[in-house]
Amino acid sequence: MGLLKDLQDHATQTFREQWSTRDGQVVPSPTDLKLSNDAVQFDRATVLYADLTGSTNMVDTLGWQKAAEIYKSFLFCAGKIIREGNGVITSYDGDRVMGVFIGNRQTTNAAICGLKINWAVQSIINPALTKQYSGNTFAVSQVVGIDTSTVCAARTGVRGDNDIVWVGRAANYAAKLTEIKLAERTWLTEYAYTNLADEAKFGGNPKQDMWKRFTWTQHGNIPVYGSTYWWPISN
Structure with missing residues (x-):
């Protein structure tokens, strides 16, 4: 079978085939899903993207x-912080890492991870470099971007070389948030902000909101929240 027919047959089958979906209880690995139209759906999952700036x-x-x-x-540092914060690393892409969080504290855990990544860059990586x-x-x-929404996980690629694609607003918005280039790092x-527990929303002495409201002019003028705060890692 030639390459052209392979591509044509796959496109035809993918658009024609009915989806098989099931509710997610844990973040799946590629082997948990079929290469056919098979998906795991989460009513709500939180996605975190951590991206180095100025890598070129x-x-x-x-x-x-x-x-x-x-x-x-x-x-x-980012990967270890995500894992320790009850997130699952779903991909590394050049200079960025993606983590997915589920469960009752998912958005709070993700936000704390974002603040810890900021601390690690400032207090571990830069001093070691200097x-x-x-x-x-x-x-x-x-820059770390975080969003939470309904998300589906599906397996994509070719046999012997494939991975999971995460489809849903949270995956797209979290990635896009890393393109904001202001003083705020998270x-x-x-x-996502409205789903934070107070421990991830208020900090400092005296306690104050760690997040500042902005208008995301590059994305339909929707409200987003940025923070310059960090969360020290003590052990």
């Missing part, structure tokens, strides 16, 4: 070795 300029100015060290350090390279003037920075949609 980083490679151009620092060279690939130092840039790779920054990538590795950032993705390790300590190793005397005269270093480069500062690592990141971003939430309004729906």
Whole structure:
């Protein structure tokens, strides 16, 4: 069978085939799903994207070795924080990582992870970089985007080389939020913000709202919330 017929047959079958769906209780792995139109649906899941900023300029100015060290350090810290915060890492994509959270505290856990990632960049990665390279003037920075919505997980790709695609507003909005380039390092949609427990909403001494309301002009002028706060990791 030639390549052209393979592609034509797959497109025809995919659009014609009925979906088989079931409610999700845990975040699935690729082997939990068929390559056919098979999906796991979550009434609500929270998606977190953590993205390094300025990575193209980083490679151009620092060279690939130092840039790779920054990538590795950032993705390790972000990945460990997501796992420790009851999230599941669903993909690494270049200089970003995606995590999915489910359960009663899902959005609170994701927001705390975002604040912890900010702390790790400021208090672990940048000091280690400066300590190793005397005269270093480069500062690592990141943006985390978080949204929560109904989400479906489906398996995609070719046999022997496939992964899960996450379909739903939360996956798209969380990724898009990382494109906001302001002083705030962690971003939430309004729906995610309204699902936060007070411990992830208020901080400082005296307690105050850690999130500032903005209008997302690049995306239909919807309200979003950004934070410059961080959450220290004590152990």
